[in-house]
Amino acid sequence: MDNRLSVPGTSLSAEPPPGRRRSSRWLRRVLVTALAGGVVAGAVLTLLPGERRPESGRAGALPAAGPQVRARAEARARAEALTAVTSGVPAALPQLTSLIGQQEERVRARPQDAKAWAVLGAAYVQRGSRTADAADYPRAERALRTSLQVRAERNTEALDGMAALALARRDFPAAKRYAEQALKAAPGRWSAYPPLIDAYDGLGDYEAARKNLDKLLGLRTGTAARPAVMARASAVYRDRGWREDAVAQLTDAAAAAQAPAEQAAYLAGLGRLAWERGDLDDALRHFEAALRLDRDQRAAQAGRGRTLAALGRPREAVAAYRAALAGEANPQDVLELGELYESLGQEADAEAQYEQLRTRVRRAVAGGVDEDLLIGRFEADHGDPWDAVERLQEEWRRQPGIEVADALGWALHRAGEDQEALTYATVATDKAKGGGVRSAPYTFHLGMIEGELERYGPARRHLQEALRINPHFSPLGVPEARRALAALGDVPEEPLPAEAP
Template sequence: MPRGAALAAWAALLAALLAPGALARAGEADDVIRFHQARVARDPDDPSSYTRLGHAYVQKARESGDVTYYGLAEAAYRKALDAGARGPAASAALAALGAVAIAQHRFADAIAHAERALGAEPGDATAYAVLGDAHVEIGEYDKAAAAYARLAPLRGPRHPHARLAYLAFVRGEPDEALRAMRGAVAAARAAGAGREHRAWNATQLGALLFDTGALAAAADAYRDALAAFPGYHAAHAGLARVEAARGRPEAAIAGYRRALAVIPLPQYAAALGDCLARLGRADEARRQYELVEYIGRLGALNQVIHNRELALFYADHDVKPAEAVALARKELEVRRDIYTYDVLAWALLKAGRPAEALAAMQQALRLGTRDARLAFHAGMIHHALGDAPRAREHLARALAINPEFHVLHADRARRTLATLQGAAGRRAP
C-alpha cells in the first residue's frame, strides 16, 4: 500500500465523495481547467466556479503527479471562500483546502480546515475523509478510524473502501485490506467513475498485492490500471517493480523510464538506479541517483514533501548518513506515522546508532504491520545489536511475506539470514 494517505485524500475529494461524472475524465482536466477559468473571469463573485476550478487543478495533479497544481488548487479554494461561500459551499472549499494541505504535508492545517468545514456543514463526508487522512499521516490511527467510521454508511464509490484497506494493512490485517481494496475497485467500476480514478484504485490494489507477495495478481492489477488510463505513471512504476521482483530488470528499467517520462518522482529514479546497479551498469545508476537528489531539492515544496523519500534513499545506499537522520527527524516533526519511524530507524542504523534505531523501529512495528520492508529493517537492526534470534525472526518474516520485496535488499536479507542460520547451526550441540 502507499506509505501514507495523501493520495487517498485526492481520491475522496474528486471521485469517491462526489457524484460520478461530476469531474473530468482522464485526459480532460486541461479542458475543464480552461472552462472554469473562463467562468471565474466572467463571474468573479461565484464561489462554486472557483471550487470547481480547484477540483480541476487537483484532477490534473492526480493525472500528472505535478505538485505545482496543489498551489493553484489552494488559491482557487481560497478565492471561493473570499467570494462569500457559505454553508455547504464553504464546507466543500474548506475540506478541499484540507486535502491540499495533506499533499503539502501540512497535516495540522489539514485537520484545522476539516474541522472548520464540519463547523460550516456538520456531517460533511469529504471533511471527515480529510480529517481521517490527516490523522493517519500523524500516526493517530484510532482517530483516523473514528473519522472513517462516519463514512461507513455511504455506498458505492462514496464508501471509504481504500481508506479502510490502508488502515487494515497497517494494523496487520492484509486479507481484510485486500477485501476492502477489491471493494473499492468494484465500486468505482460499477459507478462509472472516471478513468483516472479507476486506474488509481487498481494501482492501489496492485501495490497491496505486491506487498503481500502476490506478484502475478499485482501485475494484473497494474495492467488493469493502464488499460483504464494509458500512461498512468504510478501503474507503470508498479508494473516495473513487479518485473524487477520477477528477475526481469530490463523490463523493469523500461517501465520506470515510462513513469519518469510522465513525472520525475525521486522514488522512480531511485528504483531505476537500483535496477541498473543490479545489472552492473554503475555509471547509468549513478546518474539516476544524482537525479533523486536533484528532484528532492528542486523547489521549496519538493524539499518538504520528499524528505522521507530522500532520507530512505540515503540510508538504502549508505550515503550521507547524518543527513538521512536529519531529514527523517525533520519529517517526524510533522508526520509521526509508522513509516516515518521506520525510515528514521533505518537511517539511525546506517549512521552507526543501532540502539536508537531499535527504539524508533519499535514505534514502526507497534501496530503489527506485516510489511517486508519493516521486517527487513528490524532484522538488520537486531543483527547489528548482536541479537541473532530476533534478527533471524524478522528476516525470515520479511522473506515469507514477499521473497522479492526489493530489487537489492531481498538478496541481502537472504544472505544475512543464511549467515545467521549457519552460525546457529554451528553452535547447536
C-alpha cells in the same frame, strides 16, 4: 556487507470494527470476469506499451466522430470530472485538463464565483498529484484561498480542497485542520472524512483514524460514493495489518466504481496489495488491468515495472518505469529505478537517476511539498546518514507516522546509532504502537538493526519474516537480507526471561 552505491555530500536538496460487511459475491464475480477479459465494467480498452490499436477502416474500428458528437463527449467528460473532483474521486487526466480550462474561463468571467474557484483549485490538486507536477500546487493554493476570500462561511468545497492540497504536500497538521473545519461547517458529509483519516494516519494517531472510519462507514452514502468509502476502509485495514479485509474492500470498490479512471486507481491499489504480499502474478494482472482502463495511471506503470523486475524481466521493467517517469515524475519512482539499475550493476545509469532525483525533489520542494521523508531515505542509503537523521528527527517531531519511524530507525542504524535505531524500528513494527501493517521493508530494517546489536535470534526471525512477507521487496534489500541470514547461520533461539519469584 553493504554494497549500495553511496555518494557522500550529495544531499538531495539545498481489529476490524463490529458489523463490517463482507464483500458481496456478485461484485467479486464481476471483477474476476473483468480482469480475465482485460477490461472492467465495460470501460473503453486502452493499450499497454507495444500493443496495437485497430486501424481506421478495418473490422472493429469505430468511425470518426463528428464535431457535435465530440462536443457532447467533451461536455460529458467535463461533467464527470467535475463530479469526481468535488467528491475527491479520481478523474481521468484529459478530463481534468479540460475541466481546468473550463474553470479558468469561468473565474475570469465571474471572479466572485467562490465555487468555481474551489473547483479550479481542487482540479489543480488532483492533476498535480496524478502527474507529479508540484507546479500545480501553488496554483491550487491561490485558487482555493481566493475562494475562501470570496466566501469564508461554510465554504466546504474550498476547505476540502485545502485539505487535499495539504495531503498532496505531506503537511498532515494542515490537512487535519482544514478537514476538521470542513466537517464542522457541514457535519455528516462523507467526503470530509477521507482526508481527515489520511491526516490522522500521517500524524500517527491510528485510533483517531479508526474512529473516523467507523463514523464514515455509519453514514448513508449514495451509490456513486460507496466505492470511495470502501477504498478508504481498505487503506485503514491495510495499515492495521488486516490484509484480507483490505483486499475485499478494494475489490468491491473496483467492481462498483462507475468511471474508468476511478476503477483504474482501485485496481492499481489491488496491485500494490498483491505486491506487498509477494504475489507477483496477481500484482501484474491488476497493474495491467488498470493501465488498460487508464494509460495515465502512473502508480500502475511504476508498479508494473517493480513487478517485472522481480519476475526477472529487467528490460521490460526499465521500459515500464520509463513510461511512469515520462514528463514530470514521482520522485519515489525515480529512486526505485535508480536502485534497480544499481542492483543490475549499471552504476552510471543509477547515478544518472539519482541526479534526476535531486532535480525532481528540488521542483517538488519549490511547489511546497515536504520531501524530507524521501530525502531521508535516500541519504541514509546513498548519501549522508547524519543528514538523514537530522531531517527525519524533525519530521518525527512534526508528524510521527510509522513511515517516519521506520525511516528514522534505518537512518540511525546507517549512522551507527543502533540502540536508538531499535526504538523507532520497534514503533514501526509493533501493533500496540500503531505499526500493524505487514511490511517486508520495515521487518527487514528491524532484523538488520537487531543483528548489529548481537540479538541474533530475533534478527534471524525478523529477516526470515521479511522474506516470507514479500521475497521480492527490494532489488537491493533482498540480497542484503539473504547475506545477513547466511552470516547468522543456525542461531539458537534466545531463552525466554526467567519469571520473577
